[in-house]
Amino acid sequence: MTAKPVVLVTGASRGIGAAVAKRLRDLECRVSVAARDWRGDQTRRAIGPSAKNYLQLTGDVAHAADCRRMVADTLSRFGRLDALVNNAGILDPLARLADADPEAWQHNLTVNLTGPFYLAQGAIPHLRSTRGRIVNVSSGAAVKAIEGWSAYCVAKAGLTHLTRLLAAEEPDITTVALRPGVVDTAMQAKIRKEGAGAMAAAKAAYFHQLKADGRLLDPMVPAGKIAWLAIAAPPDLTGEFLDYDDPRIGNVQGDTV
């Protein structure tokens, strides 16, 4: 590829998404970043205020029209699309099934599963022509039944299977799902703060212990893997659900966000 790849990353205002944007900018990719609210904006701090080839988009992946606009604005700024990173995600409701608010439960599926569908659908015609890639940021929760996280677990299981469907239907696009590990972000802070009421006591204590022991991953660790998958994943990985430390994934270097 002669032109630098164009990558659209959702949920890129903080955490893993901000780190992915930094990794991609270190590689001189052209990057569109999307989130609902940029007031905290770790991304701009990480990659520098005057970064060229950087487009910041405000939108909600729960809304089909916003997702269409994210793709369209990326196309009109950069003229092509090489990869989509479906990273935006929420954990709520943190509640046992019997107590969960049905609207909040449905909203989780809309953000974590339907949003990636909206974005993939909008991106497919463009990714076909570039023989591009989709990276869906899934979770170990896709295959584990974690008490108190039912909507999140079901949505991530759906996202992982959506990955396989995309692989089956779109042979010109390489689509993978990734489990990023347990990562030191706002989502983990929320689990420590609010998880105890909904989760089994031992599981809630486990997340506190990971933080206390310094065993949470820096977001730059999975971000390097996600950036590599977005610009270099080979076609034979399509449909796979990969752990962040799978030896088949390459890496890219960079500093901490």
Ligand SMILES: NC(=O)c1ccc[n+]([C@@H]2O[C@H](COP(=O)([O-])OP(=O)(O)OC[C@H]3O[C@@H](n4cnc5c(N)ncnc54)[C@H](OP(=O)(O)O)[C@@H]3O)[C@@H](O)[C@H]2O)c1
């Ligand atoms: N941290 C972990 O240990 C871990 C483990 C496994 C999987 N993951 C997955 O990794 C991804 C990133 O998580 P994180 O830990 O970096 O979480 P985070 O720090 O909470 O960041 C989530 C990002 O998603 C955006 N977002 C949330 N709802 C959105 C919506 N409706 N529309 C557009 N953007 C939205 C947030 O920005 P706004 O709120 O401003 O929109 C933010 O930029 C998620 O898919 C998560 O499920 C994380």
